[in-house]
Amino acid sequence: MTDSSSAGKPRLFYSEGSPYARICRMALRERGLGQTVDEAVTTLRDPAAAVLPYNPVGRVPALALPDGTTLTETTLILGWLDGHGGRPGMMPASASGQATYGRVLGLLDGVAVWNRELRRPVSERSPSVIALELARANRVADVLESQAAQGAFSTVDAGFLALAAVLGYAERRHTVWKWREGRPCLDQWFAQASRRAAFCETLPPPSGI
Missing domain, CATH: 3.40.30.10 (Glutaredoxin)
Structure with missing residues (x-):
């Protein structure tokens, strides 16, 4: 290379x-x-x-x-x-933290598939794929809402960053997903997370979906 x-x-x-x-x-x-x-x-x-x-x-x-x-x-x-730098690492040490990170990555994977499907010409889209990913996203987000209500995502780690990234993606590049509806704890969490300098300095450009 x-x-x-x-x-x-x-x-x-x-x-x-x-x-x-x-x-x-x-x-x-x-x-x-x-x-x-x-x-x-x-x-x-x-x-x-x-x-x-x-x-x-x-x-x-x-x-x-x-x-x-x-x-x-x-x-x-x-x-x-x-393994580099002096500040705390991002990868969770506990199994529960790793599981939460994996769950958020799964949400992001599904939203990415959904978004790619919507970028196809209308005649080439799969309604079943779109319905599947919408149901998956809402199902996972409901679990994350429950976790956030119990105080999860209070530490800045990989799960925190992944959740900020997927919700930020939905805000600017996948606005068809109304993730805030019925999820006040995630809404409040995202409002706080989006004030961090690392979040503000990496905003993606908006798109039309």
Whole structure:
């Protein structure tokens, strides 16, 4: 693989609209690693994408290390970031925390599928896929509402960042999902989370869905 940076610094490739990459970008800021890891925006689904020499899969996030290694996938990159810097790590240590993080990632995966389906021409959309992902999103969000009511997501960790990313994605790029309806605790939690500097500095551009 190509060397990640002429300055010898790790380089995190991201696209501005990716909630997966946003989790890592928020983690960089929460862990105070902004000066030690470069960020590089890339296009996606593009044969000239800047990330392709480092990650032939062409997806983000991708963390290119100075030794030529490239880490892909959000959780692996969070694990690497946890091994650097002096602030508390993002990956939960407890099984319950890991389970919550996985649940939020599952929500994000479903919303991403739903969003991609809506970006197809109307004649090519699958109503059954859309109905499935809507039901999944609401089912998971109801559980997260119950967890938030019991004080979950009070610690800034991977679950916190993933939830901020998926709800932030719904706010600006998947507005068809009315996640606030009947979920006052998530609504209040998101209002507080969205005031954090790491959240404000990584806002994705809005889209028309």
